Amino acid sequence: MAEEKKGLFQRLKEGLSKTRKGLTDKIDQVVIGRKRIDEDLYDELEEILVTSDLGVQTSYRLIEKVREKLRRGESDDAGLVNAYLKEEILTILKSTGNAIDTGRGKPFVIMVVGVNGVGKTTTIGKLASKYSAEGKSVLLCAGDTFRAAAIEQLEVWGERAGCGIIKHKEGSDPSAVIFDALKAAKSRGTDILVADTAGRLHTKTNLMEELKKTRRVVERELPGAPHEILLVLDATTGQNAVSQAKLFKEAVDITGIVLTKLDGTAKGGVVVSIVDELKIPVKFIGIGEGVEDLRPFEPSEFVEALF
Ligand SMILES: Nc1nc2c(ncn2[C@@H]2O[C@H](COP(=O)(O)OP(=O)(O)OP(=O)(O)O)[C@@H](O)[C@H]2O)c(=O)[nH]1
Ligand SMILES: [Mg+2]
Numbered sequence: 001m002a003e004e005k006k007g008l009f010q011r012l013k014e015g016l017s018k019t020r021k022g023l024t025d026k027i028d029q030v031v032i033g034r035k036r037i038d039e040d041l042y043d044e045l046e047e048i049l050v051t052s053d054l055g056v057q058t059s060y061r062l063i064e065k066v067r068e069k070l071r072r073g074e075s076d077d078a079g080l081v082n083a084y085l086k087e088e089i090l091t092i093l094k095s096t097g098n099a100i101d102t103g104r105g106k107p108f109v110i111m112v113v114g115v116n117g118v119g120k121t122t123t124i125g126k127l128a129s130k131y132s133a134e135g136k137s138v139l140l141c142a143g144d145t146f147r148a149a150a151i152e153q154l155e156v157w158g159e160r161a162g163c164g165i166i167k168h169k170e171g172s173d174p175s176a177v178i179f180d181a182l183k184a185a186k187s188r189g190t191d192i193l194v195a196d197t198a199g200r201l202h203t204k205t206n207l208m209e210e211l212k213k214t215r216r217v218v219e220r221e222l223p224g225a226p227h228e229i230l231l232v233l234d235a236t237t238g239q240n241a242v243s244q245a246k247l248f249k250e251a252v253d254i255t256g257i258v259l260t261k262l263d264g265t266a267k268g269g270v271v272v273s274i275v276d277e278l279k280i281p282v283k284f285i286g287i288g289e290g291v292e293d294l295r296p297f298e299p300s301e302f303v304e305a306l307f
Pocket of ligand 1: 121
């Protein structure tokens with residue numbers, strides 16, 4: 001068990017290596033060998049944070065906190081900067097709850113939304129495998145009726161996870177598919193229903209209306225559902241992820257975020273920015289394309305892997 005845990009942490013560290021190079025390695029470079037703390041140091045730090053996509057506001061707040069702590073300690077040991085930053089980042093990340101309690105409903109309904117290509121279907125596949133492996137019965141809903149390929153893609157993930165799928169033909173109304181999926185989940189006694197949706201630009205009003213409609217159908221057919229509406233964000237898009245989160249929150253009141261592709265970017269700092277600015281919890285992170293590359297977001301583990 002300890003071995004396995006170490007292996008998973010190693011994977012997380014590897015997945016976050018680009019972010020670490022962009023953030024903590026650079027911080028080390030400006031801190032190490034510096035005898036005194038001066039304004040230049042703070043300026044350089046702020047620039048590193050902003051370029052790692054922590055956002056201007058969050059970066060500023062973090063620097064002010066570090067400054068305050070150093071002042072209070074009356075220390076001018078630059079080596080403390082790293083430790084203080086780590087503490088402050090952890091405080092931000094711990095400020096929201098991250099766990100998903102799937103026991104809150106049966107079927108427990110998770111809707112997965114987001115713009116095109118962020119990793120929605122892949123995340124659903126990974127989730128299905130995770131929950132199946134935990135011994136729960138899972139049903140998938142092929143709510144992306146926009147392309148035939150989207151339905152097939154979800155079927156492949158469903159087979160891999162050994163779970164069922166409810167689908168209609170390409171081009172049909174997504175609300176009708178979710179209606180059928182809910183009915184099937186209820187009659188089969190399914191534990192968890194995960195619904196895919198078509199990728200849509202957060203700025204396209206008609207598509208956001210369609211999403212609202214799908215959500216309303218779920219609410220009407222199963223009071224208390226959807227229990228989670230997860231917004232998938234691609235970490236490589238940096239600060240644009242923050243504006244996507246704002247608009248999806250307004251439209252369907254998302255309950256959490258899955259941040260994917262953290263393995264491919266030095267801009268993973270966007271996690272901190274999202275939690276700090278929007279107070280929306282990050283529930284999972286994606287650190288690769290494989291089925292095992294979805295991790296529950298655990299603030300301490302994340303910060304340990306980063307620093
Ligand atoms: N490196 C990496 N790639 C990922 C991750 N998650 C998803 N991908 C890749 O991102 C691409 C798009 O994934 P999809 O799951 O099809 O994205 P989607 O949001 O369903 O896309 P649409 O349905 O077209 O809107 C695929 O090539 C995935 O393998 C991740 O965490 N890391
Ligand atoms: Mg998809």
